[in-house]
Amino acid sequence: MVTKKEEVRRRESPARRRVLDTATTLFYAEGVHAVGIDRIIAEAGVAKATFYHHFPAKDVLVHAYLDEQYRAQRDAVAAVREASGGENPRELLLAVFDRMGEIAREPGFRGCPFINAAAEFPDAGHPVRQAVLDHRVWFRTVMTELLAAAGDPRAAETADILMLLRDGLAVGCYLDDAAAVRAVIRPALDRVLGDA
């Protein structure tokens, strides 16, 4: 009975996947408002009706795009967590920032997709902005927990400061010399966390 729906969910509709992948690439690379539906369906090789079948409106697609990015970041953190199996929470935190630096080095890096999307959606109540907020709350929570586990007596305050560094890292690697910014992450973390 449930078989078919689950079957659909397992295959997850190739056309839908193609659209979402294309949109993810284009939205990130060029911005949301700068990429039209026609362009997306053309590059995804999908009919317009099919697109609107899966995504009733462009906003829905934008939201799905950010969900995709959110999932990717959670996966990335989980991977880092797994790679350094059961390590010191402080080491783990440093490893997460290292990983962010690596991602920022990849060609085509254009900063944080959430910050960029938020710049294009002024309405704080818009679902897209809510998705941005979700991601930020998640990241701050991860930081706070790692800091608390590492024995930081002011975990919340430190987490807020790390949030500043995170945003600065994303923006700086996009707009300034990425290598120089990457080089300064570790010293910054040392100063903020206290190199005890």
Next chain:
Amino acid sequence: MVTKKEEVRRRESPARRRVLDTATTLFYAEGVHAVGIDRIIAEAGVAKATFYHHFPAKDVLVHAYLDEQYRAQRDAVAAVREASGGENPRELLLAVFDRMGEIAREPGFRGCPFINAAAEFPDAGHPVRQAVLDHRVWFRTVMTELLAAAGDPRAAETADILMLLRDGLAVGCYLDDAAAVRAVIRPALDRVLGDA
């Protein structure tokens, strides 16, 4: 002979001023791509031909908008500098960040106009991106000089870290709880600068 041109420059064309003021408000509040020329000329009360007389293309207007913001920020720093007449460079630096926090508290604050504009202009060679870069170079230079004057042995590195904090401050005050972010600036600066 030069009188007339200077005369024009002095009055600086009321229509042009109106357009630039309107564009500044709208671009910052809603984003560049989201605001059309028709809307700007309507709200500025200016004819289309007049607009295109002063700004041959929209990109030119966007560039002028960022120039305007650049000038405003230099004026703000100069004002802070003047207010705390000949003070300790370290105190001056703290005062600059305080001032940024105050600006971020104003209603309608929507983050850094340069970061937001850059999100909408992927082409790093575009004049708009060049304007963004100019502003960033200026700010980093100001920081470096103040730090050097304050006797920081690693002024360049510290300036890069302050750049991270600056960007994080702008983004955080836009997307998170502005009051909470503002509250954490001073502790962050203390940690980065060393509260000696």
Next chain:
DNA sequence: CCGAGCATAGACAGATCTGTCTGGTAACGT
């Protein structure tokens, strides 16, 4: 075998976008 659901191609509507062009008014310096 048949109906539901997913897919395609593409026309279409209605809005909006940038930018051009015409035509007319008024101020101002020479």
Next chain:
DNA sequence: ACGTTACCAGACAGATCTGTCTATGCTCGG
């Protein structure tokens, strides 16, 4: 008195945007 310059009003072209709709084909579960 004349030419330049600034300004206004608004039509227009051509592209592009989102979203709807028609018409058709395929596959697969019941």
